[in-house]
Amino acid sequence: MEFFVKTKTIKLHSHLDKYLIADDDRETVRQSRNGSSIRAKWTVEIAEDVVNNNNHRVRLKSCHGKYLTATETPFLLGMTGNRVLQTNFEPGLEWKFDWEPVRDGFQVRLRSWCGKYLRANGGTPPWRNSVTHDDPSSSATQDWVLWEVRSVELKEEAVESVVSPFAYFDSEAVSPMSVFSTESLPSLPRNFKTPGMDFFYHAKAVRLRGHHVKYLMAEDDEESVTQNRNGSSKNARWTLEYVPHNNNIIRLKSCYGKYLTASNHPFLLGMTGHKVLQTLPHTLDSSVEWEPIKDGTHVKLRTCHGNFLRANGGLPPWRNSITHDIPHRTATQDWVLWDVDVVEINVNSPIQELPSAPPLPEHDSNGFQSSVPSSPVGHDKSPSFFRQQPNDLKADTLPKMEGRTIYYHVAEESGEVSDEGMPRYSIIYNGNGVEELTHKFEEETGLEGIIVCSQSPLNGKLYPLRLQLPPHNVTMNVVLVLPFSKVAIDFEARGLL
The missing domain is CATH 3.10.20.90 (Phosphatidylinositol 3-kinase Catalytic Subunit; Chain A, domain 1)
Known part of the structure; x- marks a missing residue:
């Protein structure tokens, strides 16, 4: 609810880099890249039960004075997903207009009265640009129900009214690279630590190994970031910094003293995926901050805009490139997974006073005899901070794809x-x-x-x-x-x- 309680007007930004739009027919709701249109603005109303502390729901009113409504009408006969429309408010049917915000890291899911979520659909027509409420039925559509909440009132109100870590000024001149410093982010309780941070507990420097058995490398031009099998190089070493006031965000600094940065520059024009660079900004804003998300024995590194650090495969120019993106296909789901090798311990870690995370299940346990927690790794990894993995793997040792x-x-x-x-x-x-x-x-x-x-x-x-x-x-x-x-x-x- 912190995304909504202190702002009057918002925009909802989907995983497809499009905005929730109220069409001029005063009925249809769809997606559009034109976020500057008045149709992309939604007025927030706190549901009556929220005021009475009995519930946590909001209502969203379009520029036409109608409410975002979860209907019972199928979008296509025989298919999952029901229509979402803008309709007039009907007393006695308030449940149709209520949406329950469910926080998911830096983003939010909006749950309808029947337990389904507001979903921004992709694919070909008639699905393209449509909006329904549905459950993500496969791993490929998990991110379709995630939304960024962007305030559009900051140019009229004081900065302290910011309630979203990705709030934007309502201006085309402001880029996602310069949102706000960490101090404006809503901080989590001091004693709260997500499982993803276990990978970096007591770590001073790490190596990140991607799905293609290559390491995240800072190139010698002191700007580019790529992949390489030579994990013994100093360029594969990343120094850890912990973000003040937030125990679940880290920064990664290369051997050249520059930060791993999620830029807003497309990797290739017309394609998804944005460049990841080494930069040294004057102000350490959210572009250099990464949220570790635990995924089994691996970790995903999420930006404040919901993208993930991705090690790309395929043919040039994709081969060995690094971008931040959302994997829309099953074949690329593992491209955002990383193994963490801790190469230097920080005994005076700023998060060492935090309570230990709940013990991992037996099949995830490292079986370490040392009392110092370490980065979770699989059984095929060395159970020690100080033993490094082989850096140069022969081609015949790599798994071969069958079929x-x-x-x-x-x-x-x-x-x-x-x-x-x-x-x-x-x-x-x-x-x-x-x-x-x-x-x-x-x-x-x-x-x-x-x-x-x-x-x-x-x-x-x-x-x-x-x-x-x-x-x-x-x-x-x-x-x-x-x-x-x-x-x-x-x-x-x-x-x-």
């Missing part, structure tokens, strides 16, 4: 496949059945009921896959068709389904 590579595109509503300027997505699949492959794609894309098709090289027409797939040594190209598209209806009419 065929399948490249895919998602067809438009009309059935056209436009791959010009679009990234080429792929998955690794080791089965032979079309049905199993379809389930794999549904998990990968977050879409349901899709039809896996092949495209004729002669006339470009699409045909549903029916038979078993070719042998594993054959690379495939397929097209995914949405269930309610024109081409799917045509398939059914021709008896191809």
Whole structure:
């Protein structure tokens, strides 16, 4: 509730870098990149039960004077997700207009009356830019229900009224690089420490090893950040700083005395992902702050805007690059996971007085005999601060992926496949059945009921896959068709389904 109780007007910013918009038809709600429009502004009203301390809910009123409403109408028949509209307030049906904020790190989820969450949908039409209330059904859609709350009243009110760690001035001149210093962030209780901080407990310097068995490196140009297998280099060493007044945020300083920084510069124009740099800003703002999030025996490093430090794979220019981004596909979920190797202990750690974290389950325990807590690592890692992992791994020691590579595109509503300027997505699949492959794609894309098709090289027409797939040594190209598209209806009419 701290995101809403001290501000009158807000903007809600989704994981797709778009804003919640109240359309001019005074009914539809959708997403748009035009955050400067008055339609992106929502007036906050505290629900009556909140004033009586019986509940914690808010109501959001659009610029048209209507309320954000969670309806019972399906967005598409036979699909999960119900419509979210702007409607007039109806006494006696207050529950339709109430949203319960659930904090998730620097972001918030808005829970509707039926326990579902306000969701910003991606993908192809009709899902693209739509807003529903739904449960994230797969790991690929977990971030679709996360929103940033941005205040738009700071140019009229004093800075001390800031209640959001990512509040922006209502001005295009202010960049995400210069939000606010740490002192303006809402601080957690002194005795509170999240499990993610266990990876850095008593650490003075660390190495970060990504999913591709490469280390986070500060390049010699004192600006770039990349990946490299040479973990013994001084460039792989990052000195830890703990942020005052917040026990769950860290800064990482390179061997050149510069900070690991989440910039607002796109890595490639038109693509998701922003550059991660080494910088030395005059004021240590939120761009140099990272929140450790525990994920099993690994850690994810989250920015104040909800992106994660990501070690990219693939072909150049992605290979060995580092960005901050949100993994939208299952194939890239592990790219934001890091192993932490502590290379120097800080005996006088500023967080050593905090209570110890709850004991890890037996299968996560390191079994250390030392009384000094350490960075959680898997059983295949060395159980010591002082023994380092091999830096140069031979290619034949790396795990080999089994199965065929399948490249895919998602067809438009009309059935056209436009791959010009679009990234080429792929998955690794080791089965032979079309049905199993379809389930794999549904998990990968977050879409349901899709039809896996092949495209004729002669006339470009699409045909549903029916038979078993070719042998594993054959690379495939397929097209995914949405269930309610024109081409799917045509398939059914021709008896191809």
